[in-house]
């Protein structure tokens with residue numbers, strides 16, 4: 075059996091809470107989530123932790139480990155100094171439910187405001203034809219496991235809840251980019267990306283990219299190209315001309331009105 | 337009784353994985369008010385873990401593929417114990433269901449001519465699995481999730497309320513189904529966040545709760561797999577079948593211990609990876625059983641040629657159905673030819689260039705690198721079998737997914753019959769779509785018939801009070817045992833005594849152990865309050881885990897033969913007499929009772945898809961078609 079480590083874990087609920095010390099055993103090859111499970115089984119049966127797959131695939135076990143947004147099931151104990159005290163806290167951007175579990179409903183509300191995939195209705199089942207090279211980019215973004223760690227880390231909302239109305243966060247700006255780059259999508263979301271989802275708030279610090287457990291290049295591959303497309307639309311006289319002669323829609327597909335209700 | 341919130345719906349779907357979401361979409365598109373309940377957050381159900389792909393005979397990679405070939409492969413994989421009507425519907429409808437996902441925004445990998453790419457998998461004659469790298473389950477669940485959102489946006493525009501006709505209740509657990517006489521009247525449960533109780537009042541309930549992996553110590557399954565739907569169905573008077581058939585998938589990580597059981601996708605073998613023992617030998621050539629001899633290569637040269645010329649060579653034995661490969665690995669390890677950490681070697685490094693491995697198996701690369709410091713482009717992996725899937729489940733009508741209890745439907749892993757004694761890889765994701773949709777349609781038809789008959793069932797106060805008392809008990813009981821301890825003992829008992837290889841004496845010991853554990857399980861207590869308290873949740877899950885463990889053990893004891901996911905050391909052969917029998921599990925009071933039910937003979941036109949010679953390996957003489965009518 076392995077050595078013991080000291081953990082400081084935030085315990086409490088929406089009202090109040092505090093860091094509590096625990097000493098727990100660690101075995102070879104274990105991750106933070108193993109240690110939390112041992113704690114639950116032996117010392118703190120009611121310690122709230124959200125998890126599901128324990129394989130880095132579902133994006134449930136997001137928390138802050140020594141202040142850094144990470145997945146508990148993919149953070150190996152061997153990456154810490156055995157003498158080090160490890161501090162576990164819930165994601166700071168979202169309201170706490172209990173202990174390490176937060177209320178992430180903000181993200182689901184944002185997802186519901188983005189106009190969905192809109193294929194050409196005349197394409198029949200089984201008749202889509204797309205080249206691999208044209209879907210690579212959308213596929214990169216669809217690797218997203220919705221852990222919301224990028225949302226947690228982005229400074230635009232991290233300590234500024236007042237921005238939450240106007241800013242969808244990197245995960246959902248990337249979702250817009252994914253649809254915009256989908257070869258079979260026919261909608262236009264460039265104007266609303268800027269006006270309704272707050273693309274302009276992003277000042278490309280790349281903090282979101284750094285914490286993404288799927289190593290998606292959120293800033294370089296989604297946000298910056300979206301900014302370029304938006305600028306292209308805003309200043310491209312052809313767009314205006316196109317709108318005049320009726321070949322292009324005058325406005326984007328609008329954001330979904332009732333989407334905000336939860 | 338404290339306050340129970342009552343929520344009226346037309347249809348309640350328990351489960352937000354592939355089958356649950358597909359069922360809910362169908363019900364909502366028919367205009368019904370639909371609730372989807374899930375223990376985890378929306379988009380995180382176990383389906384998210386599926387890697388390799390979704391089987392559908394679209395014929396994109398090999399034009400010879402069609403539903404008949406898929407049907408044959410499925411029946412062979414299940415050793416002819418499958419409900420043939422389900423296997424038929426599945427093979428016929430899977431392509432449309434996959435294409436439908438594409439129309440809803442799924443972005444599958446492509447063939448050079450721009451169609452959906454398809455990959456090889458164990459037991460499938462042609463490349464058949466639609467896939468996205470090795471994260472196909474994520475693509476499926478995200479697409480269905482986004483389709484639900486699209487429907488909600490439609491309602492937001494039309495009714496000003498996105499949840500007017502379909503609402504997801506995430507982190508909500510159902511603990512009891514409630515009935516009005518014989519008919520389903522709703523589902524009772526608690527909301528994780530605050531521990532409050534809710535009653536979903538609905539005449540139709542669709543179970544889509546997935547599997548039972550957490551009954552075993554080493555399993556690839558997620559936390560959610562406590563057999564809830566199986567147990568809820570039994571407790572409501574429905575029947576389970578084929579519970580002795582539990583799939584032990586052959587390849588999982590064996591080290592580090594903390595990730596023991598983490599899946600290593602079959603795609604590694606589909607894409608060229610081979611199994612070797614400690615002597616470096618490709619041992620699978622020694623384990624091809626008679627029934628499969630005609631379809632599998634006998635030399636390494638032929639096997640290797642198959643990857644590029646499948647029409648003129650036979651398949652590598654590494655791609656035999658899962659039960660065969662799992663047993664072979666088990667035998668090699670037992671014979672002392674295993675790898676240092678108790679598995680065997682899975683080698684793709686020496687067989688494919690590093691770039692190709694990285695492109696086709698990115699999650700596998702990532703998983704081994706991050707969790708075990710192994711670079712799979714340079715060294716072999718160490719792998720071994722673990723519990724992966726349950727073939728057994730709720731007995732349903734193939735066309736409508738209806739159980740024997742009016743108003744109760746089941747689809748996906750919680751339903752039984754489709755996969756017979758062993759499921760082929762990739763056939764689950766397609767099963768979820770085909771029968772998820774059919775369960776939705778079944779519920780719609782049932783509601784129509786109710787409206788004609790007039791009057792919906794209603795839950796009685798007594799039933800509600802009982803459900804609530806049962807749910808609250810572990811919180812109110814002081815000084816009881818820790819639920820975590822009891823759970824881990826059940827898991828160990830099942831893995832040790834009713835695992836991959838079984839024998840009578842051990843199963844009997846397991847049944848006796850489970851009996852004792854059950855007495856302890858009803859006495860556990862949970863410290864803390866009702867809000868987001870995992871100890872309490874586990875205490876409630878234990879009832880289901882115990883019940884399902886007993887079903888598996890009793891059925892495993894009864895079936896005196898070896899077939900698919902049920903291997904009896906004391907009855908090593910496959911018996912044509914036993915093939916004709918389904919073991920049906922029901923509940924009598926709190927006891928599990930078994931009944932032998934004859935299988936319905938296969939329809940003649942389906943029987944005609946096989947050679948008489950092949951059928952003779954599975955069926956009794958009387959079941960065989962007359963020699964003259966043999967397929968030419």
Ligand SMILES: Cc1cc2nc3c(=O)[nH]c(=O)nc-3n(C[C@H](O)[C@H](O)[C@H](O)COP(=O)(O)OP(=O)(O)OC[C@H]3O[C@@H](n4cnc5c(N)ncnc54)[C@H](O)[C@@H]3O)c2cc1C
Nearest residue numbers: 351352353355375382383388389510546748749762764765
């Ligand atoms: C690692 C791994 C890889 C796999 N890869 C493949 C593959 O490549 N191809 C393939 O075809 N199959 C694969 N499978 C199998 C396949 O993923 C599953 O069989 C399938 O996803 C099950 O889906 P489902 O819809 O039945 O249920 P799930 O997706 O498991 O969903 C169950 C749902 O029910 C909910 N639920 C359960 N109990 C309750 C309750 N009491 N109250 C409320 N909600 C409840 C859960 O929260 C969840 O939302 C794989 C399995 C594993 C473990």
Ligand code: SF4
Nearest residue numbers: 228276278279280282
């Ligand atoms: S790059 Fe933009 S979205 Fe990402 S963290 Fe920085 S500001 Fe936020």
Ligand code: SF4
Nearest residue numbers: 218219221222224286
């Ligand atoms: S983009 Fe990356 S960090 Fe953000 S939610 Fe998705 S997986 Fe998580």
Ligand code: FES
Nearest residue numbers: 128132133135147
């Ligand atoms: S538990 Fe699924 S990502 Fe950690």
